[in-house]
Amino acid sequence: MAGLGETLGRAAAWPFTLVARAVDPPLRVWQRWTGTGGMAAVFLAPNLAIFGVFVLIPLVLNFVYSMTGGTGILLDQRPFIGMEQYGRLLECEDYTRRITCREDQFWTAVTNTTGFVIFQVTLMVVVSLITALILNRNIRGRGFFRAVFFFPVLLSPVVVGLIWRWILQREGLLNLIAVNLGLEPEIWLNDRFYAFAATIGVSTWAHMGFYTLILLAGLQAIPRDLYEAAEMDATPPARVFWRITLPLLGPNFAVVLVLALIRSVQIFDEVYVLTGGGPGTSTLYLTQYIYEVGFASILRNPGLAAAASILMGAVLVVLTLLQLRLSRRAEGRRAR
Amino acid sequence: MSRILAFIFRRRGHGRGWHWTDIATWIWLIGGTILMFGPALWLVASSFKGPAQLAEFPPTLLPYVQQTAMVEGYDAPLPLYTTTQEDGSTKVLAEIRRIGVNSQMVDPGNPGERINVNIADRSPVREIGLATGNYVEPLVKNNFLRFLWNSVFVTVMATLITLFTNSMAAFALSKYRFRGRDGVMLLIVATLMVPLSVILVPLYSVVNAMGLLNSLWGVILPTVATPTGVFLLRQYMLTIPDELLEAARMDHASEWQIYWRIVLPLAAPALAVLAIFSVVWRWNDFLWPLIVLSQREHYTLQVGLNTYAGELNVQWHYILAMTVVTMIPVILVFLFLQRFITTGIAGAGIK
Known part of the structure; x- marks a missing residue:
C-alpha cells in the first residue's frame, strides 16, 4: 500500500516535475x-x-480614493475633493450625541466596535488563560482536550455564524434549555442586548482555541524547577501564579492580547452571518460599515469607505507595531 | 465502571487524593468539550430532519421521518397517522388528502372505506430516519454542486500557488545575500499590517481593472502571497545547512535545481504545515469572495450559503445540510492533521 501511495504521489507531482525541468x-x-x-x-x-x-x-x-468623491469605482470618474470624506466622517454638531453626527452610522459602528473589543478581548484572554492553565496540568488526555478547544478555530466563520443562528433561533436548542430550566423562550437575536452578547460569545467560542495554544506554549516553556522550588518553600498556589507563572508568561500573554485586539477590531464574517448587524444597528461593526458603504448600499460611496478603512488601518498599524515589538521581546527572552 | 473512572481521573504525581482544583479542572474540560463539539453535533443531527420537524418546538434530539405505506388503489405511498377513535382506542390510518381541518383517511387493511378524521385527533407515526433529501436536493436542483466545485477549485489553486511563490521567496530570503534583502523582509513584515478589510475598495478597483471581477482568479490571486507563509518557510529553510547547497554547486547543479531538488524536498514538513493552513484559510474565506463574486454560478460555498441563509424564507433544512457539507473538509483536516497545526501555531505563533 505504501508503494501505491508513493506511485500516486509521483503521478500527481508529474506535471510539476515537467514544468520544473522545462524552466531549468x-x-x-x-x-x-x-x-x-x-x-x-x-x-x-x-x-x-x-x-x-x-x-x-x-x-x-x-x-487616492479617500480624497476623491462620487459613486464611480473608476478613478478617472472621481473628482478630487481633498479631505472632505474625513471631514464628513468626523463631523458632529454635538460630540456627546451620536445622532447629530453627519455620518451617524459610522459613529454607531465605532461605538459598537469599541464595546465589542473591550468585552470580547477581556473574555477571550481570561477564558484562554484559564484553559491553558488547565491544559498545562498533569491531566490524562491532554492532547485530546487541546484538540477539543481547537476544533472551532478551523470552522469557517460562515459555518460558525449559521451553527449559532440555528441554536439561538426561536425553535432552537437554547430555548429548549431555557424552557427546561423554567424560563421564558426568547428570540435571542431580535433582542439588542442578547444579540450583542451573542456576537461576543460566539466569536470567543470560535477563536479561543488559537490563543489557548499560544499561551500553553508559553506555559510549557516555564522551567519546571521553579515550581519545584516553590513547592519546597510551600508557596501558596495563588502566589505561585502571580509571582512565577504570570511574569514568565508575560511576553506570550502580551502577544495574545495584541493579536486578539487586532482581530477583534476587524470583526466581520461571523457577525455578519449571525446577526447581519442587527437588530437595527446594534451589532453593526466597523468592517461591516466599510463593506456596506463601499459595496452593498444603494448610495454607495467608495471614497467614504476608503476614508473609514484608513482610520481603522491607523489603529491596526499601531497595534501591529506593538505586537511586533512584543513578540521580538518574547523571542529575545526565549533565546536567553 | 468505577475502576475505569478511577483510571481516567487518577491524578499523577502527588497522590494526595482529590483537591478542589482537580474537580474544577474536570468540570471545565468536560463542560468545554460539550460546548465545543455540542453545537456542531446539534447542527449535524438537525441537518437530517425534514422541514416539518425542524419547525417543531420543543425540538427532538434525533431525526425522525414519518412512516408511509402502500395502500391498494393508490399510486404513491401514503403517510401514516395514529388516530384516536370515539371510544378512545387508537388506530393507524393512512391519509389520502387533507381538506381544511379534516383529513380523509383510509385503513390500510381495508382500503375500500374512507374515514374523515379531525386533524386534532391524529398524530404522525414516526421512526428514526434520515431526511437525506436535504443533502441531495440542493446539490442537484440548486447550484450547490457548482458552489462546491468552485470552492474546491479556489482552495486547490490558491494553495498550489501559495506553496510555489512563498517557497521561492523564502528560498531567496534565506539562502542568498543580496542588496536590499532586509528591505524586502521589511516590506513583507509591513504587509502584515495591511489586512484585507483595510484595502477593500482599492483592491476591488485593481481586480476590476484586471478584468478579474466575477472570476475565481479574482478570488485566488490577491490571497496567495501570504506573508505568514513566507515567514514560516524562511524560518525552516534557515535550518537547512548551506554546505548541502555548496556540495550541489560543486556538482554543477543550477540554482533552480538546488531549489527544486534539494531545498523543496528538505522543507517538506514546513510546506505541509503551510499547505494545511492554506487549505483551511482559502476554504473558509468569505468577505473577499462576497465582494468579487456577484453572479451565482461563480459563488463559493461560503458565499452561496450566506446568500441562501439571507433569504426572507430561509429553507433551514437545506441550509443546515449544506453547512455540514461545508464543514466536511475542515473536519477531515481536524481529524487527521490537527497535530501539525497545533504544533505549527505553538512554534510560530501564527494563524
Whole structure:
C-alpha cells in the first residue's frame, strides 16, 4: 500500500516535475548571465509581483480614493475633493450625541466596535488563560482536550455564524434549555442586548482555541524547577501564579492580547452571518460599515469607505507595531 | 465502571487524593468539550430532519421521518397517522388528502372505506430516519454542486500557488545575500499590517481593472502571497545547512535545481504545515469572495450559503445540510492533521 501511495504521489507531482525541468535550461542561461544575485531576483519575483499588485498598489490607491468623491469605482470618474470624506466622517454638531453626527452610522459602528473589543478581548484572554492553565496540568488526555478547544478555530466563520443562528433561533436548542430550566423562550437575536452578547460569545467560542495554544506554549516553556522550588518553600498556589507563572508568561500573554485586539477590531464574517448587524444597528461593526458603504448600499460611496478603512488601518498599524515589538521581546527572552 | 473512572481521573504525581482544583479542572474540560463539539453535533443531527420537524418546538434530539405505506388503489405511498377513535382506542390510518381541518383517511387493511378524521385527533407515526433529501436536493436542483466545485477549485489553486511563490521567496530570503534583502523582509513584515478589510475598495478597483471581477482568479490571486507563509518557510529553510547547497554547486547543479531538488524536498514538513493552513484559510474565506463574486454560478460555498441563509424564507433544512457539507473538509483536516497545526501555531505563533 505504501508503494501505491508513493506511485500516486509521483503521478500527481508529474506535471510539476515537467514544468520544473522545462524552466531549468532558460534559467541556467539567466544564471550564467546575471550570477546568483540575478537568481535571487527570479525567486523573489512572483511573490513580490503579487504583493505589489494586490497589496502595495491598493495601499496607495486607498489614499487616492479617500480624497476623491462620487459613486464611480473608476478613478478617472472621481473628482478630487481633498479631505472632505474625513471631514464628513468626523463631523458632529454635538460630540456627546451620536445622532447629530453627519455620518451617524459610522459613529454607531465605532461605538459598537469599541464595546465589542473591550468585552470580547477581556473574555477571550481570561477564558484562554484559564484553559491553558488547565491544559498545562498533569491531566490524562491532554492532547485530546487541546484538540477539543481547537476544533472551532478551523470552522469557517460562515459555518460558525449559521451553527449559532440555528441554536439561538426561536425553535432552537437554547430555548429548549431555557424552557427546561423554567424560563421564558426568547428570540435571542431580535433582542439588542442578547444579540450583542451573542456576537461576543460566539466569536470567543470560535477563536479561543488559537490563543489557548499560544499561551500553553508559553506555559510549557516555564522551567519546571521553579515550581519545584516553590513547592519546597510551600508557596501558596495563588502566589505561585502571580509571582512565577504570570511574569514568565508575560511576553506570550502580551502577544495574545495584541493579536486578539487586532482581530477583534476587524470583526466581520461571523457577525455578519449571525446577526447581519442587527437588530437595527446594534451589532453593526466597523468592517461591516466599510463593506456596506463601499459595496452593498444603494448610495454607495467608495471614497467614504476608503476614508473609514484608513482610520481603522491607523489603529491596526499601531497595534501591529506593538505586537511586533512584543513578540521580538518574547523571542529575545526565549533565546536567553 | 468505577475502576475505569478511577483510571481516567487518577491524578499523577502527588497522590494526595482529590483537591478542589482537580474537580474544577474536570468540570471545565468536560463542560468545554460539550460546548465545543455540542453545537456542531446539534447542527449535524438537525441537518437530517425534514422541514416539518425542524419547525417543531420543543425540538427532538434525533431525526425522525414519518412512516408511509402502500395502500391498494393508490399510486404513491401514503403517510401514516395514529388516530384516536370515539371510544378512545387508537388506530393507524393512512391519509389520502387533507381538506381544511379534516383529513380523509383510509385503513390500510381495508382500503375500500374512507374515514374523515379531525386533524386534532391524529398524530404522525414516526421512526428514526434520515431526511437525506436535504443533502441531495440542493446539490442537484440548486447550484450547490457548482458552489462546491468552485470552492474546491479556489482552495486547490490558491494553495498550489501559495506553496510555489512563498517557497521561492523564502528560498531567496534565506539562502542568498543580496542588496536590499532586509528591505524586502521589511516590506513583507509591513504587509502584515495591511489586512484585507483595510484595502477593500482599492483592491476591488485593481481586480476590476484586471478584468478579474466575477472570476475565481479574482478570488485566488490577491490571497496567495501570504506573508505568514513566507515567514514560516524562511524560518525552516534557515535550518537547512548551506554546505548541502555548496556540495550541489560543486556538482554543477543550477540554482533552480538546488531549489527544486534539494531545498523543496528538505522543507517538506514546513510546506505541509503551510499547505494545511492554506487549505483551511482559502476554504473558509468569505468577505473577499462576497465582494468579487456577484453572479451565482461563480459563488463559493461560503458565499452561496450566506446568500441562501439571507433569504426572507430561509429553507433551514437545506441550509443546515449544506453547512455540514461545508464543514466536511475542515473536519477531515481536524481529524487527521490537527497535530501539525497545533504544533505549527505553538512554534510560530501564527494563524
